[in-house]
Amino acid sequence: MKRAYNFGAGPSALPTSVLEIAGKELLSFKDSGISIMEASHRSKLYDDVHQNAIKLVRKLYNLPDDFDVLFLQGGASLQFAMVPMNLYMGGKAEYANSGAWSKKAIKEAEIQGINFEVVASSSESGFDEIPEVKFSDDCDFCHITSNNTIYGTQYKSYPKTKSPLVIDASSDIFSREVDWDRVDLMYAGAQKNAGPSGLTIVIIRKNLLDRVKESVPTMLRYKTQADANSLYNTPPTFGIYLLNLILEWIDEKGGIAKVDEENQRKAKLLYDAIDNSNGFYTGHAQKDSRSLMNVSFNIKDKDSELEAKLLAEADKAGMIGLKGHRSIGGLRASIYNAVPYEAVEALVNLMHDFAKRNS
Numbered sequence: 001m002k003r004a005y006n007f008g009a010g011p012s013a014l015p016t017s018v019l020e021i022a023g024k025e026l027l028s029f030k031d032s033g034i035s036i037m038e039a040s041h042r043s044k045l046y047d048d049v050h051q052n053a054i055k056l057v058r059k060l061y062n063l064p065d066d067f068d069v070l071f072l073q074g075g076a077s078l079q080f081a082m083v084p085m086n087l088y089m090g091g092k093a094e095y096a097n098s099g100a101w102s103k104k105a106i107k108e109a110e111i112q113g114i115n116f117e118v119v120a121s122s123s124e125s126g127f128d129e130i131p132e133v134k135f136s137d138d139c140d141f142c143h144i145t146s147n148n149t150i151y152g153t154q155y156k157s158y159p160k161t162k163s164p165l166v167i168d169a170s171s172d173i174f175s176r177e178v179d180w181d182r183v184d185l186m187y188a189g190a191q192k193n194a195g196p197s198g199l200t201i202v203i204i205r206k207n208l209l210d211r212v213k214e215s216v217p218t219m220l221r222y223k224t225q226a227d228a229n230s231l232y233n234t235p236p237t238f239g240i241y242l243l244n245l246i247l248e249w250i251d252e253k254g255g256i257a258k259v260d261e262e263n264q265r266k267a268k269l270l271y272d273a274i275d276n277s278n279g280f281y282t283g284h285a286q287k288d289s290r291s292l293m294n295v296s297f298n299i300k301d302k303d304s305e306l307e308a309k310l311l312a313e314a315d316k317a318g319m320i321g322l323k324g325h326r327s328i329g330g331l332r333a334s335i336y337n338a339v340p341y342e343a344v345e346a347l348v349n350l351m352h353d354f355a356k357r358n359s
């Protein structure tokens with residue numbers, strides 16, 4: 001059986017070895033005679049997986065004790081609304097707008113009717129960079145998007161503020177180490193770098209849990225799942241099982257710092273190919289804002305015919321998911337943790353060859 005090189009933006013590649021384990025264990029998990037999907041979420045069989053996944057998030061991220069790890073549903077998109085619902089206390093909030101996902105987060109703040117301001121934006125330059133961000137120190141919370149999946153830009157470090165900093169890390173969670181002194185809440189839909197869709201990971205500083213108002217529905221309060229260790233109701237058990245396997249895979253590789261090194265090597269290979277193409281390829285992001293996860297690029301003059309031709313050739317060679325987001329066109333190679341170096345090599349080889357034939 002041949003596995004494709006999957007450069008899709010999300011849902012995206014999972015480590016082959018993880019899928020092999022999941023396949024082997026699918027009908028009978030740990031000799032139980034049932035699939036983990038068929039196990040009660042109150043059973044010991046499942047509980048061991050659940051606890052281990054939380055333990056590994058803590059270990060791999062070197063997470064301080066005053067944080068909780070929550071497994072929720074509703075995707076990162078529900079977090080856009082849950083953040084203001086749970087953290088806003090009648091003061092003000094501040095947002096940085098670095099692209100489409102930031103805008104969606106801001107839209108939910110608007111819907112909640114909270115007092116907020118967008119204090120930084122890279123909208124004028126077509127979101128080709130991370131804006132300069134300076135948050136006030138007296139906000140109920142501030143919000144940034146760590147990695148801009150569509151535009152291919154990424155914060156190199158997080159802004160420093162005395163206000164609680166909330167980070168949408170949907171497309172770069174577990175890809176690099178985090179300075180938890182600067183972060184108070186991090187959330188991510190699992191389907192880009194951490195598992196299948198249907199699972200949302202929230203890492204929250206415990207002192208933020210008690211702010212929530214009585215009028216917020218039980219299931220939309222962080223405190224509900226924090227008090228119940230994410231077992232208030234039935235969690236997405238199969239997603240958490242896969243997350244656990246992925247975390248074990250990262251652990252075996254030597255941890256997040258090791259994965260980050262590999263991510264840097266992959267990104268360098270691809271960006272070098274773009275930069276050394278004599279202008280045949282052009283990257284969307286400005287160099288100092290480039291993402292290690294999503295590489296958005298065009299062919300010279302945004303030649304859509306050539307772009308389609310390259311996509312077709314890639315597809316034929318078993319490289320899929322390279323079409324750019326419909327909002328900016330061009331191509332995008334998502335090179336998340338699970339995309340192997342060989343995949344990027346194969347892509348870069350094709351790009352060289354294609355440029356030679358079509359210049």
Ligand SMILES: *Cc1c(COP(=O)(O)O)cnc(C)c1O
Pocket residue numbers: 010074075076077078101145147148149168169170171188189190192
């Ligand atoms: C994909 C993505 C989202 C949306 O995630 P869902 O889980 O589909 O709601 C939000 N933010 C970022 C940065 C993303 O890449």
